[in-house]
C-alpha cells in the first residue's frame with residue numbers, strides 16, 4: 077500500500093481495512109493510574125456516604141471506578157448511575173465498559189441520553205447524561221432505583237451537574253433515608269476542580285487523589301492570532317497550517333487538533349486531506365518512519381461507530397491526526413497523542429443580553445482549559461503543544477477560568493424542574509456557585525409568560541405538562557397547544573426535527589456550496605416557500621413515505637441520520653402526548669382555526685416571546701422587553717422576502733456582527749395580540765417567592781425600562797386598532 081492510499085483510507089470512509097484485527101479485541105488495556113488506588117477507593121466508598129475523587133484525565137476514573145464498585149457488590153441494592161455532561165462521552169464510555177466487561181451494551185452496562193435509552197432490567201451500571209439524571213429526580217426524588225450516583229466530570233461545571241450537586245447535598249443534609257432502605261452513595265469525580273470547595277460543600281467529605289504521571293510538554297506560541305482576531309474565524313486556517321507543519325517537521329507521534337464545531341472540523345479535515353495527499357513522504361517529511369497521515373474528525377453529533385475509530389492505534393508508519401471539539405480536552409482520552417494544536421477557541425452556550433436569548437458563540441478558551449488541552453500531549457511520552465495564538469492573546473483575551481454554565485445560560489428549564497421538585501425558594505437553593513439573581517428572576521418571568529407558573533411562583537398544571545417533555549418550555553408549550561386542539565400530528569414532526577442536530581448538509585466534503593443551496597431551496601419551495609417550520613415538516617413526511625429515504629436525503633442535501641433520529645424522537649414525543657391526553661385535567665379545546673393556519677397558530681402559543689415586527693429596511697424589532705433589531709438569516713426561505721413581511725416568528729438566534737433569526741415563519745398580529753401583553757405583564761420581582769427588603773438602583777432602572785416597553789406595546793396596539 078502506498079502512502080497516498082493510506083491518506084485516502086484515513087480520510088472519510090466509515091470503515092477502514094487497517095482496523096480489521098481478526099478475532100482480537102479491538103482495544104488495548106493500558107495500565108492505568110487508578111489501578112493502584114482500587115483498595116483505597118473501595119474502602120472510602122464503604123465508609124463514607126459522600127466523597128470526591130480527583131485525578132488526571134485518562135487515569136481511569138470514568139471507565140474503572142464503576143466496575144470496581146459493581147464487582148465489590150455496590151450494585152446489589154440498586155443501579156450504579158454515572159453521569160456525564162456530554163452525550164457522546166456517555167455513549168462511547170458505556171460501549172467501552174461493556175466491552176471491557178465482555179457484555180453486550182444495554183445488558184449489565186447500559187446508557188441513557190435524551191431520546192436514546194439503551195438499558196434493560198439487567199442494567200447494573202448505567203452511564204447517563206446529567207440532564208437525564210435530573211429528569212429521573214422528577215419521577216423519583218429519592219432516586220430509589222440507584223444505589224450509587226457518580227457525578228463525573230464535575231470540573232466541567234455543567235448546568236445539570238451543578239443542580240444535582242445542590243439536590244444531592246440537600247439529601248445529604250437531611251440524611252434523606254426515609255424513603256430509601258439503604259442510604260445513597262454519592263461520588264463526585266473531577267479532573268481539575270477545586271476539590272476542597274467541593275468537599276466542604278458536601279459536609280467536608282473525604283477527597284481521594286489518584287496520583288498520575290504527566291510527561292514534560294514543550295509549549296510554543298505561534299503568534300498567528302492576536303487580540304484583534306478575537307471575533308473572526310482566521311484561527312481555522314492558521315490551525316490547519318500549524319497542523320500540517322507539525323506533520324512535516326516533527327518526529328513520529330499522533331496529533332490532536334482542537335477546533336470548535338462540526339462544520340469547521342469537516343472543512344479543516346477536507347483541507348488537511350487534500351494537502352496530505354500532495355506530500356511526498358520520501359522528501360518532504362522530516363521523520364522517515366512516517367509515511368501517511370490518518371485524519372479523523374471527532375465531534376458530538378458523529379455516528380458512534382465512527383467515534384470508536386479514534387481510540388484505535390493507527391497502522392504502522394501512519395500518523396493519526398484527530399481533529400476534535402473540546403470533547404477531547406477531558407471527556408475522552410486518546411492514547412498516543414504527542415502533539416496538540418490548540419486553536420484557542422471553543423463553542424459555548426451563552427446567554428446573550430443583546431438578543432435576550434441563549435446563543436451558541438465561539439469564544440476564547442480559559443487559561444486553565446488551555447493547560448488542560450496541552451496536557452493531552454504528555455500522557456505516554458514527552459510532547460509538544462503548539463498554540464496558534466500569541467502571548468498577548470493569552471494575557472488579554474483568555475480568562476483564568478471558565479465561567480460555570482449556571483452563570484451564563486438561561487435557567488428556565490432547571491428552575492421549572494426545581495419548582496416541580498417543590499424547591500420553592502429557588503434563590504436560596506444550595507448552589508455551589510449561585511447564579512446572579514437577575515438570571516433566576518428572568519427564568520421565573522419566562523415561566524410566568526408561558527403560564528408554567530402562576531403569580532405566586534407556583535407550578536401550574538401546564539407547567540407540569542411542560543416538564544414531561546425533554547424540550548425547551550417554548551417548544552413544549554406549542555406541542556401542548558397542538559395536542560389540545562387535536563392537531564399534534566402537525567407539530568410532532570416539527571418538534572422532532574427541531575430537536576435533532578444538523579438536518580441540512582452544509583457544503584464541504586462531498587458537495588459544492590451552490591448545489592447544496594439549490595437543493596435546500598427546492599426543499600423549501602416544496603413546502604410553499606415561505607415557512608421554515610413547514611419545510612421541516614415536509615422533509616419529515618416525505619422521508620417517511622419514501623421507498624428509499626437514504627437516497628432521498630442524499631438528493632436533497634439532508635442528513636439521513638438526523639431525519640432517522642427525528643423519527644425516533646417523534647415517536648417518543650408522541651408517547652408523551654398520548655399519556656397527557658389521558659389525564660383528566662388535560663385541556664381539550666375546540667376551535668375554528670383554518671387548517672392552513674394551525675401550525676403557525678400553535679407555534680405562536682409557545683414562541684410568542686420570539687416574535688418580531690418589521691422595522692426599517694430588512695430589519696425586524698423583537699417584541700420582548702429588549703426590543704432588539706434582528707435580521708432573517710440567509711439560510712431561511714424568507715431571506716430576501718423581507719419587504720413583503722410584517723410579523724415573523726422565529727425559533728432561534730445566531731449572533732455574529734448582527735443578530736440573525738433562524739427557522740422563521742410569517743404570522744399575523746391577531747394571532748399574538750392577546751399573548752404579547754403577557755411579555756410585560758408582571759414584574760419578575762413579584763414572582764420571586766423570596767421576600768425582598770430593598771430594591772437596588774440597577775433593579776429600579778430595569779423595572780423602569782420594562783414599564784417603558786409595556787407602554788410602547790400599548791402604544792403599538794393602539795396604533796394598530
Ligand code: CDP
Pocket residue numbers: 103106108131132133134135136137138139140168169172387406407408409410411
Ligand atoms: O475518566 P478518566 O479521564 O480518568 O479516564 P478514562 O476515561 O476512564 O480512560 C481510561 C483509559 O481508557 C484511557 O487510556 C482511554 O484512552 C481509554 N479509553 C478508551 O480507549 N476508549 C474509550 N471509549 C474510553 C476510554
Ligand code: MG
Pocket residue numbers: 134137138139228229406407
Ligand atoms: Mg473521565
